[in-house]
Amino acid sequence: xxxxxxxxxxxxxxxxxxEKNIKTYQTYCDGKGLNLRPHIKTHKIPExxxxxxxxxxxxxxxxxxxxxxxxxxxxxxxxxxxxxxIYGESKLQGLLRLSxxxxxxxxxxxxxxxxxxxxxxxxxxxxxxxLVECDTGALRCGVVTPEEACSLxxxxxxxxxxxxxxxxxxxxxxxxxxxxxxxETAKNLIETHxxxxxxxxxxxxxxMWEVEKIPxxxxxxxxxxxxxxxxxxxREVCSEGDCALTILATVxxxxxxxxxxxxxxxxxxxxxxxxxxxxxxxxxHPELIISQLSEEHACIVSDRPTGxxxxxxxxxxxxxxxxxxxxxxxxxxxxxxxxxxxxxxxxRGKVL
Amino acid sequence: xxxxxxxxxxxxxxxxxxEKNIKTYQTYCDGKGLNLRPHIKTHKIPExxxxxxxxxxxxxxxxxxxxxxxxxxxxxxxxxxxxxxIYGESKLQGLLRLSxxxxxxxxxxxxxxxxxxxxxxxxxxxxxxxLVECDTGALRCGVVTPEEACSLxxxxxxxxxxxxxxxxxxxxxxxxxxxxxxxETAKNLIETHxxxxxxxxxxxxxxMWEVEKIPxxxxxxxxxxxxxxxxxxxREVCSEGDCALTILATVxxxxxxxxxxxxxxxxxxxxxxxxxxxxxxxxxHPELIISQLSEEHACIVSDRPTGxxxxxxxxxxxxxxxxxxxxxxxxxxxxxxxxxxxxxxxxRGKVL
Numbered sequence: 241x242x243x244x245x246x247x248x249x250x251x252x253x254x255x256x257x258x259e260k261n262i263k264t265y266q267t268y269c270d271g272k273g274l275n276l277r278p279h280i281k282t283h284k285i286p287e288x289x290x291x292x293x294x295x296x297x298x299x300x301x302x303x304x305x306x307x308x309x310x311x312x313x314x315x316x317x318x319x320x321x322x323x324x325x326i327y328g329e330s331k332l333q334g335l336l337r338l339s340x341x342x343x344x345x346x347x348x349x350x351x352x353x354x355x356x357x358x359x360x361x362x363x364x365x366x367x368x369x370x371l372v373e374c375d376t377g378a379l380r381c382g383v384v385t386p387e388e389a390c391s392l393x394x395x396x397x398x399x400x401x402x403x404x405x406x407x408x409x410x411x412x413x414x415x416x417x418x419x420x421x422x423x424e425t426a427k428n429l430i431e432t433h434x435x436x437x438x439x440x441x442x443x444x445x446x447x448m449w450e451v452e453k454i455p456x457x458x459x460x461x462x463x464x465x466x467x468x469x470x471x472x473x474x475r476e477v478c479s480e481g482d483c484a485l486t487i488l489a490t491v492x493x494x495x496x497x498x499x500x501x502x503x504x505x506x507x508x509x510x511x512x513x514x515x516x517x518x519x520x521x522x523x524x525h526p527e528l529i530i531s532q533l534s535e536e537h538a539c540i541v542s543d544r545p546t547g548x549x550x551x552x553x554x555x556x557x558x559x560x561x562x563x564x565x566x567x568x569x570x571x572x573x574x575x576x577x578x579x580x581x582x583x584x585x586x587x588r589g590k591v592l
Numbered sequence: 593x594x595x596x597x598x599x600x601x602x603x604x605x606x607x608x609x610x611e612k613n614i615k616t617y618q619t620y621c622d623g624k625g626l627n628l629r630p631h632i633k634t635h636k637i638p639e640x641x642x643x644x645x646x647x648x649x650x651x652x653x654x655x656x657x658x659x660x661x662x663x664x665x666x667x668x669x670x671x672x673x674x675x676x677x678i679y680g681e682s683k684l685q686g687l688l689r690l691s692x693x694x695x696x697x698x699x700x701x702x703x704x705x706x707x708x709x710x711x712x713x714x715x716x717x718x719x720x721x722x723l724v725e726c727d728t729g730a731l732r733c734g735v736v737t738p739e740e741a742c743s744l745x746x747x748x749x750x751x752x753x754x755x756x757x758x759x760x761x762x763x764x765x766x767x768x769x770x771x772x773x774x775x776e777t778a779k780n781l782i783e784t785h786x787x788x789x790x791x792x793x794x795x796x797x798x799x800m801w802e803v804e805k806i807p808x809x810x811x812x813x814x815x816x817x818x819x820x821x822x823x824x825x826x827r828e829v830c831s832e833g834d835c836a837l838t839i840l841a842t843v844x845x846x847x848x849x850x851x852x853x854x855x856x857x858x859x860x861x862x863x864x865x866x867x868x869x870x871x872x873x874x875x876x877h878p879e880l881i882i883s884q885l886s887e888e889h890a891c892i893v894s895d896r897p898t899g900x901x902x903x904x905x906x907x908x909x910x911x912x913x914x915x916x917x918x919x920x921x922x923x924x925x926x927x928x929x930x931x932x933x934x935x936x937x938x939x940r941g942k943v944l
Contacts, residue, residue, distance in 0.1 A: 247680060247683065247944050248680070248944075249943050249944075281887060303887065303888045304888060324844070324855075324888065325844040325845050325902075327842060327902065327903055328600070328903075330599045331599065349845055349847065350845060350902055352901075352903060353844070353902065379884075380845075380853060380884075380889055381844070381845040381847060381853050381889065382845075382847060383847065384848055490679060490680065492676070492677040492679050492733070493701050493702060493732075493733040493734075494702065495701065495727050495732075495734060495735065495736050496736055499731070501732060501733050503676075503679075503943075504943070506862075506915065507915075507941070507943050508943055510862070510863065511862065511863045511864050511865070512858070512863050513863070532731075534732065535655065535914065535915065535918075536655045536656060536676065536943065537732055537733065539732055549704075550677075550679065550704040550705065551679055551680075551704060562887065563859075563887065566859055566919075567941065568941060569941055589859070589919065591601050591855075591856070591859050591860055591888065591919075591920070592599050
């Protein structure tokens with residue numbers, strides 16, 4: 241079956257491009273002596289995580305406990321880092337169950353969460369590895385000084401059921417001076433207390449080709465590289481041909497010659513802008529702009545006739561690939577123009 | 593069970609507020625002599641659609657064929673308008689099946705779609721009612737002149753299997769002069785050809801209390817009024833107490849006294865801004881701002897100490913309620929502080 245026969249809107253995944261992206265970045269990390277730990281939030285599909293592991297990744301990154309549970313549902317994945325502060329009894333029990341199925345580690349940036357983790361794991365067979373999350377400039381989670389990082393590392397080592405697993409930060413690599421200073425200071429401080437810092441986990445897609453800017457990093461977490469998207473194209477991190485995820489849509493209205501409407505709205509493309517103008521890149525029509533979205537419509541405008549006609553199918557590279565995966569129950573794996581299969585997005589909507 | 597015991601993030605629906613909203617707006621429309629045809633995109637739950645019908649609504653509005661199929665899956669709904677140009681064989685066959693289960697009407701703004709509809713319905717038991725979609729200023733779908741509206745109405749009447757059902761437009765009521773002129777001119781033109789214009793379907797939430805501005809309207813389509821949201825609060829269309837949908841979230845990090853992070857990110861709240869600043873209204877904390885979202889985190893900032901602590905639960909009114917319903921497989925019906933039941937969001941993700 242040719243993918244042009246599929247009912248739209250549909251999310252297409254070009255498997256050859258996907259596999260190329262996995263291989264290319266694995267080779268890059270191998271060359272830099274950096275462990276690669278892909279974030280599965282981009283695809284949410286165990287089969288693709290296993291391709292990443294097979295290529296050489298050391299494990300996967302998940303953000304939520306339920307996401308990790310989905311990813312482990314079919315076997316074949318044995319190392320998971322959950323980069324999230326885990327709080328609350330049901331999530332802690334989920335974590336305990338996960339720890340029996342894989343080599344599990346989590347992060348924390350506060351004592352309240354550590355207490356919950358310790359209480360849950362104090363009688364477990366092996367201790368839970370906990371990395372200290374550091375805020376090195378992203379202004380999200382993470383301790384805000386190296387001294388706090390050291391204090392938490394000591395705390396982890398002293399608490400029953402827990403073992404200090406290293407430092408973890410989310411970009412910005414763009415603030416490399418600050419990031420390096422923070423991580424080096426924290427590592428030195430911790431090591432003066434006789435605690436080894438084996439892992440320094442860094443990551444992020446926009447700076448994926450600049451890992452040497454943070455030489456202290458031992459592990460790189462990254463999601464989008466497997467599919468790529470318009471935000472990375474615009475930042476010249478990838479090219480159009482590197483984009484594996486596209487949205488197949490049909491023109492359903494051409495009210496004027498300069499305006500057309502397709503059947504993929506924010507329920508597929510999402511309203512994520514990432515600082516860009518417009519809501520996607522239309523393959524073969526770089527001159528057309530997706531100017532506005534509503535839930536089921538996207539308006540395409542041009543200052544010249546669009547040349548589009550009703551029934552015509554278009555492929556759109558979205559601004560942000562990860563969030564598109566989260567909108568659909570299934571994606572379509574393709575090879576060239578051929579449909580290989582429908583694939584469930586197993587970890588879609590797993591927010592717990 | 594108290595809803596504060598629920599694992600977070602969770603989408604709570606206050607049933608008493610929901611029922612009050614249904615009743616209040618039905619009473620308003622009844623007073624104006626206007627048929628109410630709620631858009632189910634806000635809730636996507638047949639049970640709530642049936643409450644809307646029971647209160648006096650003439651039918652429901654759906655945007656996609658698959659959405660309508662889901663809504664009819666459990667019976668009790670017998671009148672559906674799909675406000676979308678239907679194109680493509682599988683959707684047309686779906687439409688045919690739907691027409692056997694309910695009083696079905698659709699819209700169209702072009703001859704290509706009309707041809708598909710006519711081909712599909714030419715041998716059906718009863719003709720398909722088709723309204724002409726008019727672009728009265730929203731710059732989305734719809735014919736752009738009253739003359740085109742008339743031409744399409746005549747076309748519909750002449751095509752086998754179809755019957756002209758009236759005119760349909762989406763706001764902006766804010767451009768009332770233009771809207772009225774367009775609709776009146778189109779209606780008069782069509783009637784000079786001996787075709788009756790029984791229905792003029794208008795709608796939209798922001799102007800829900802100003803329906804008399806478009807006196808030609810016979811039917812009002814509206815979605816958000818059942819739950820309301822921050823965008824309507826900010827426009828003073830509703831108050832905080834009218835908001836039935838809230839997101840229950842837990843504080844998982846307090847990196848500084850002026851910053852806290854909750855466990856509901858764009859995978860629940862979405863990045864829809866609707867021209868607002870910030871990503872939601874926190875009940876009991878109007879001074880706190882949700883400044884940035886990532887997929888699983890929302891950052892809360894303040895220029896004074898937030899006063900929030902790890903483990904604390906918050907309720908957030910989202911910018912846009914409809915899109916939040918689309919992010920989760922189930923919502924939690926509550927009454928006061930009590931959990932009534934978990935409810936599947938039956939038509940979630942139905943984009944076909």
